[in-house]
Amino acid sequence: MYELTNVTKKYDQGKRSVTALNKVTLSIPDGQMVAIQGPTGGGKSTLLQMLGALDRPTEGTIELGSADLSKLGQGPLGEIRAREIGFVFQGFNLIPTLTAQENVETALAPLGVPTAERISRAAAALDSVGLGERGSHLPAELSGGQQQRVAIARALVKEPTVLLADEPTGNLDEQTRDEIMDLLEGLWRAKGLTLIVVTHDSAVAKRAQRRLLIKQGVVKDLG
Amino acid sequence: MFVTYLRRELAGRRKQTAIVAIGMALAIALVIIVNAVSSGVQLAQSTVLASVYGVGTDITVSQTPAAPTEGEAGAGGPANFDFGADAGATADGTTTVSQSRLSVDRGTTAFDATALDTVGGIDNVSAAAATLSLSNTTFDGALPDFSAGTPQTGDDAAGGTPPSGGPDGAGGSSFSVDSFTVLGLDPAAEAVGPLSAVSLTDGRSLETTDAGTNVAVLDADYATTAELVVGDTVAIADTDFTVVGLVTASSADAATASNVYIPLDVAQTLSGLTDQVTDIYVQAASSTDIEQIQADVETALPEATVQTQSDLASSVSGSLSSAADLVKNLGLWLSLIVLAAAFLIAILFTISGVTRRTREFGTLKAIGWSNGRIVRQVAGESLVQGLIGGVGGIAVGLAGILVINLAAPTLTAGAATADPASAMGGPGGSAGGFGQAMVEATTSDIVLQVPVTLSVILIAVGLAVLGGLLAGAIGGWRASRLSPSEALRSIA
Ligand SMILES: Nc1ncnc2c1ncn2[C@@H]1O[C@H](COP(=O)(O)OP(=O)(O)O)[C@@H](O)[C@H]1O
Numbered sequence: 001m002y003e004l005t006n007v008t009k010k011y012d013q014g015k016r017s018v019t020a021l022n023k024v025t026l027s028i029p030d031g032q033m034v035a036i037q038g039p040t041g042g043g044k045s046t047l048l049q050m051l052g053a054l055d056r057p058t059e060g061t062i063e064l065g066s067a068d069l070s071k072l073g074q075g076p077l078g079e080i081r082a083r084e085i086g087f088v089f090q091g092f093n094l095i096p097t098l099t100a101q102e103n104v105e106t107a108l109a110p111l112g113v114p115t116a117e118r119i120s121r122a123a124a125a126l127d128s129v130g131l132g133e134r135g136s137h138l139p140a141e142l143s144g145g146q147q148q149r150v151a152i153a154r155a156l157v158k159e160p161t162v163l164l165a166d167e168p169t170g171n172l173d174e175q176t177r178d179e180i181m182d183l184l185e186g187l188w189r190a191k192g193l194t195l196i197v198v199t200h201d202s203a204v205a206k207r208a209q210r211r212l213l214i215k216q217g218v219v220k221d222l223g
Numbered sequence: 224m225f226v227t228y229l230r231r232e233l234a235g236r237r238k239q240t241a242i243v244a245i246g247m248a249l250a251i252a253l254v255i256i257v258n259a260v261s262s263g264v265q266l267a268q269s270t271v272l273a274s275v276y277g278v279g280t281d282i283t284v285s286q287t288p289a290a291p292t293e294g295e296a297g298a299g300g301p302a303n304f305d306f307g308a309d310a311g312a313t314a315d316g317t318t319t320v321s322q323s324r325l326s327v328d329r330g331t332t333a334f335d336a337t338a339l340d341t342v343g344g345i346d347n348v349s350a351a352a353a354t355l356s357l358s359n360t361t362f363d364g365a366l367p368d369f370s371a372g373t374p375q376t377g378d379d380a381a382g383g384t385p386p387s388g389g390p391d392g393a394g395g396s397s398f399s400v401d402s403f404t405v406l407g408l409d410p411a412a413e414a415v416g417p418l419s420a421v422s423l424t425d426g427r428s429l430e431t432t433d434a435g436t437n438v439a440v441l442d443a444d445y446a447t448t449a450e451l452v453v454g455d456t457v458a459i460a461d462t463d464f465t466v467v468g469l470v471t472a473s474s475a476d477a478a479t480a481s482n483v484y485i486p487l488d489v490a491q492t493l494s495g496l497t498d499q500v501t502d503i504y505v506q507a508a509s510s511t512d513i514e515q516i517q518a519d520v521e522t523a524l525p526e527a528t529v530q531t532q533s534d535l536a537s538s539v540s541g542s543l544s545s546a547a548d549l550v551k552n553l554g555l556w557l558s559l560i561v562l563a564a565a566f567l568i569a570i571l572f573t574i575s576g577v578t579r580r581t582r583e584f585g586t587l588k589a590i591g592w593s594n595g596r597i598v599r600q601v602a603g604e605s606l607v608q609g610l611i612g613g614v615g616g617i618a619v620g621l622a623g624i625l626v627i628n629l630a631a632p633t634l635t636a637g638a639a640t641a642d643p644a645s646a647m648g649g650p651g652g653s654a655g656g657f658g659q660a661m662v663e664a665t666t667s668d669i670v671l672q673v674p675v676t677l678s679v680i681l682i683a684v685g686l687a688v689l690g691g692l693l694a695g696a697i698g699g700w701r702a703s704r705l706s707p708s709e710a711l712r713s714i715a
């Protein structure tokens with residue numbers, strides 16, 4: 001359960017100050033699938049950073065469960081990210097020198113999971129995204145869709161409560177887009193996650209239970 | 224995970240790893256070689272010094288000659304040979320005269336032997352021995368026998384008999400002057416002094432019971448030149464000495480301090496320098512005491528010149544000293560510069576690596592990696608790169624040392640003895656001329672042998688670790704400052 005109250009985020013761009021989020025008040029119940037839409041520069045990624053505990057707001061509070069993300073230091077925020085939040089990025093963001101299997105394992109490293117368990121859980125996660133046979137491949141040896149599957153496995157291997165995706169299909173063709181969205185939707189249903197997807201694509205947004213439009217830092221709930 | 228990631232990074236970014244490691248390897252190899260050559264040169268210097276001053280001599284005490292007063296004869300003065308009217312043996316109209324004098328070298332001053340007790344009584348002096356450094360000069364001459372010639376009377380003035388006699392039978396003369404160095408030393412003091420550094424090649428060394436007897440130990444090279452062997456006699460100051468032993472410098476290529484070694488008391492008596500010595504050799508209880516002893520000796524014996532091993536090292540001349548200077552100056556700077564360059568390369572590559580991997584580290588932070596974990600990863604990568612360089616550097620360095628040792632460059636070294644006489648020398652000339660002996664006694668050819676010491680290897684490993692950690696710390700610090708939101712930065 002997310003509870004955002006009057007969240008404002010300002011960035012300093014040289015002498016100017018840009019208000020990326022302007023007094024956003026919002027609540028997202030557990031298990032909901034939300035699509036965030038809006039024009040470029042509207043504040044979608046900034047909102048996702050606030051939800052993902054990557055950065056703190058300039059003003060306002062963000063509660064995730066019992067924790068107030070706006071008040072915590074880097075250490076505790078990192079622990080929340082490690083345990084509770086899975087990320088999927090537009091550019092996949094896999095570590096280029098690590099194999100698919102090892103990339104998935106990186107998500108378990110900060111949790112202190114014993115080596116044998118880490119290996120078997122990562123292999124199972126790869127299996128669940130249909131890449132059980134590709135564990136030893138480097139990212140460069142995989143297609144875009146396959147890389148995004150590895151990233152999804154990496155996000156879900158720790159069994160988070162929240163999955164945040166910033167334009168997860170932005171770099172993929174239509175067919176792969178649908179496959180990835182089918183996968184995400186299936187995993188969301190199976191695991192009871194809160195799934196928040198930033199997207200330009202109305203075909204993607206249509207799959208969500210709820211749509212938010214964000215323009216010039218102001219959120220409009222489209223229901 | 225740490226090890227896997229580290230291995231993958233280093234293997235996956237081979238070019239960067241290779242450049243950093245090669246830079247580090249070259250620098251470390253250079254440091255190893257410069258270091259080893261420098262200790263090789265030091266070793267050579269101490270070999271030269273040991274052959275002259277003996278092993279374990281930390282300090283020598285001598286006395287600078289005072290400016291000679293006019294007309295003063297005796298010590299330090301030119302050798303005078305006075306032949307009385309009846310000197311020499313006459314046969315066939317030729318008088319042969321031969322006289323041998325034992326005296327202190329020019330430029331050397333003998334001083335009272337009680338100085339030895341003074342030095343021996345100074346704190347932390349573990350051994351002290353005194354020597355009397357002398358030179359034996361023999362004048363051999365053959366002259367026409369004037370007394371046997373026809374009296375030069377007025378009647379015969381015109382058309383008198385031409386001069387006859389002499390070595391050429393025509394009234395000419397022939398002289399030769401031969402000189403060798405003689406060192407009087409206390410046969411009981413074995414621990415310190417010139418004879419402590421030599422090895423016996425034949426016969427025996429001087430022993431305590433030799434005091435007061437006419438026995439001599441010869442430098443083997445000198446013995447060869449003078450065609451003397453153990454059991455022969457050698458004349459010193461017109462006195463016959465039995466040759467009891469031959470010695471060479473422990474390092475085969477250096478000459479010993481003197482041509483002839485005889486008991487100190489005999490040397491004092493023959494040279495007329497009763498209870499006088501020219502040099503005192505001092506061994507300190509520990510190398511940390513040397514300065515204190517030097518100061519104390521200078522206070523106790525204000526007239527004395529007190530020199531430590533490092534003062535003595537500076538007296539080593541020849542290409543050995545050029546090598547020492549080269550290593551000290553150029554080698555040191557060169558290795559420092561290359562080392563700094565290698566560190567800089569390692570640091571710059573690490574920083575550029577971190578910058579290139581901004582999104583990678585941002586992503587790892589976004590999925591919950593702590594700063595500490597990321598810093599450790601970056602530092603670990605740099606450290607291993609440094610260590611690879613270190614291992615390579617040690618290999619290259621050892622190979623370099625091997626090449627130097629195989630090439631075995633020969634350096635010449637002249638060690639000025641405590642008395643400046645050798646530097647002044649006399650007119651050189653045919654074998655046995657003035658000065659020649661001194662030069663022979665102190666110039667050596669030293670084959671440079673470069674040692675490999677554990678400390679050099681440890682220094683190399685230390686530098687590799689230092690370079691790696693330095694680069695890793697700076698790179699890690701950069702990585703720790705990255706924001707996790709870098710993960711979301713759209714790819715330009
Ligand atoms: N790190 C940053 N520093 C400065 N300005 C930023 C930063 N991130 C975003 N902004 C600004 O905030 C605004 C919203 O950006 P963003 O949330 O990325 O929009 P979107 O994802 O909807 O395209 C933009 O004007 C952008 O320039």
Ligand SMILES: [Mg+2]
Binds near residue numbers: 044045046
């Ligand atoms: Mg964006």
